[in-house]
Amino acid sequence: xxxxxxxxxxxxxxxxxxxxxxxxxxxxxxxxxxxxxxxxxxxxxxxxxxxxxxxxxxxxxxxxxxxxxxxxxxxxxxxxxxxxxxxxxxxxxxxxxxxxxxxxxxxxxxxxxxxxxxxxxxxxxxxxxxxxxxxxxxxxxxxxxxxxxxxxxxxxxxxxxxxxxxxxxxxxxxxxxxxxxxxxxxxxxxxxxxxxxxxxxxxxxxxxxxxxxxxxxxxxxxxxxxxxxxxxxxxxxxxxxxxxxxxxxxxxxx
Numbered sequence: 001x002x003x004x005x006x007x008x009x010x011x012x013x014x015x016x017x018x019x020x021x022x023x024x025x026x027x028x029x030x031x032x033x034x035x036x037x038x039x040x041x042x043x044x045x046x047x048x049x050x051x052x053x054x055x056x057x058x059x060x061x062x063x064x065x066x067x068x069x070x071x072x073x074x075x076x077x078x079x080x081x082x083x084x085x086x087x088x089x090x091x092x093x094x095x096x097x098x099x100x101x102x103x104x105x106x107x108x109x110x111x112x113x114x115x116x117x118x119x120x121x122x123x124x125x126x127x128x129x130x131x132x133x134x135x136x137x138x139x140x141x142x143x144x145x146x147x148x149x150x151x152x153x154x155x156x157x158x159x160x161x162x163x164x165x166x167x168x169x170x171x172x173x174x175x176x177x178x179x180x181x182x183x184x185x186x187x188x189x190x191x192x193x194x195x196x197x198x199x200x201x202x203x204x205x206x207x208x209x210x211x212x213x214x215x216x217x218x219x220x221x222x223x224x225x226x227x228x229x230x231x232x233x234x235x236x237x238x239x240x241x242x243x244x245x246x247x248x249x250x251x252x253x254x
Contacts, residue, residue: 053136054110062116070115087118142204143192146207165193166178206226
């Protein structure tokens with residue numbers, strides 16, 4: 001587990017290359033910008049609260065997991081958005097889907113989904129995660145992401161397989177195999193699992209281990225079994241957002 005929770009900085013061994021850290025340019029750190037939709041902002045102000053407290057938060061990162069997230073949230077209302085100051089923002093309407101921002105959606109009153117399709121630089125991961133948990137305080141966190149197979153995963157080169165990692169406070173799913181060493185997750189999934197482990201909060205990371213030739217459709221289907229385990233098969237659409245919140249995601253930043 002210790003190896004699986006490691007950050008890429010620890011795994012990047014420069015055993016044959018001399019690197020002078022003083023000559024390396026310092027990365028430009030990003031600022032996180034979180035905005036609630038007008039209706040949620042008004043509701044939180046009325047209750048004198050600053051964050052939502054759902055039972056479960058599902059975080060889908062990357063193109064594969066985001067594609068799966070969209071299949072289970074077609075009519076879900078947008079509660080808010082999270083972007084970094086380094087994120088390029090394009091004009092995106094709700095009808096076109098949250099392609100240029102990280103959108104927080106409500107699957108049910110107790111289950112929220114964060115779609116994070118854009119890449120987040122390693123040095124900005126904790127900025128992203130801290131901003132998320134400053135506005136959402138769930139009892140359980142579920143992370144969905146994809147991981148490329150490597151040489152010693154030769155048996156997986158014909159497709160993709162779903163694996164899991166879980167915090168000590170969470171009960172792993174019996175029919176989903178554990179991601180064994182020396183493989184480990186990085187980026188946002190690693191930060192989510194680390195954050196929840198340190199705070200003894202239930203967390204699970206589900207990874208689609210796939211080959212570079214695996215299609216997006218295959219990767220999306222790989223997450224399919226989780227619909228039953230997460231209770232998403234019977235999820236009904238919550239109330240649609242009103243006309244005031246369907247204009248565009250950019251309107252949340254005015």
